[in-house]
Amino acid sequence: SLLLNLSTVQPSNLPPKKMKNIVVFLGAPGAGKGTAAAAVAARTGARHVSTGAMLRDAVARGTPAGLEAKSYMEAGGLVPDEVLYRMVAELLAATPDGATLFFDGFPRNEAQAAKLDELAAASGATVASALLLDVSREALLERLGGRRVCPKCGAGFHVKSLPPKVEGVCDACGAELVTRVDDQPATIAHRLEVYESATAPVVGFYEKAGKLRRIDATGTPEDVAKAVEAQV
Ligand code: AP5
Secondary structure (H helix, E strand, O other): OOHHHOOOOOOOOOOOOEEEEEEEEEEEOOOHHHHHHHHHHHHHOOOEEEEEHHHHHHHOOOOHHHHHHHHHHHHHOOOOOHHHHHHHHHHHHHOOOOOOOEOOOOOOHHHHHHHHHHHHHOOOOEEEEEEEEEEOHHHHHHHHHEEEOOOOOOOOEEEEOOOOOOOOOOOOOOEEEEHHHOOOHHHHHHHHHHHHHHHHHHHHHHHOOEEEEEEEOOOOOOHHHHHHHHHO
16 A cells, blocks of 8 residues: 555654764873874874864964964964864764764863763764773873974874885975974973873763773884784
């Protein structure tokens, strides 16, 4: 009958929509979140989302979000949550179903972690796991002190552990490498304090949710990428 035919096209008879998956990368400044997320994203087809890189781009382009974020970033403090919520909501809405996103730098306090669950639920996404990259403070300082970045394409290098093929030149696009404005010693010290007070509690948030995976990030960039890949 007509009624029966109609019932076969009800939404409940369609295959379930594929969720968008989020993997959160946690760890102190310089732990290697960006390096590992970029390497594993390139191998797995996941999308690497760095809120720090998005904000640096907004600052460079002078957008309203960039103008609001600039002074906080230069001082090594956290940009107001609302700026991040707008960015993340737009990004999730623009992400196709079934995609995997590696979140590097968000969430950075407990309010952001709770908000991420809310924003994810509203756009058919779920936080699958949170990977904590664990390294000593000495290693963090060594990694941040030797970091060089490409201002044009965002690629990251280290003068010792991940040197570019030609000193001072980006392997990917040939631009001249720079030191990030927030990689000055006094700003690094402040960023590490902000991490301890605001961001470290996020580890407990995901531990309680049963989503935390600890990763020893003391090895080479390749060792860390392999350990991360085994968890995603
Ligand atoms: P963001 O860009 O996120 O900076 P961060 O968290 O301080 O992290 P880093 O980028 O410094 O470190 P990383 O762990 O990614 O290390 P990397 O892979 O580069 O944020 C910047 C600012 O934006 C914040 O201070 C804040 O103002 C704002 N912001 C961003 N998100 C926000 C949010 N959610 N809320 C509010 N404000 C926000 O590695 C470091 C170096 O070590 C590199 O040179 C690399 O080559 C090298 N290295 C990496 N892995 C290894 C390894 N295994 N062995 C040896 N060397 C390695």
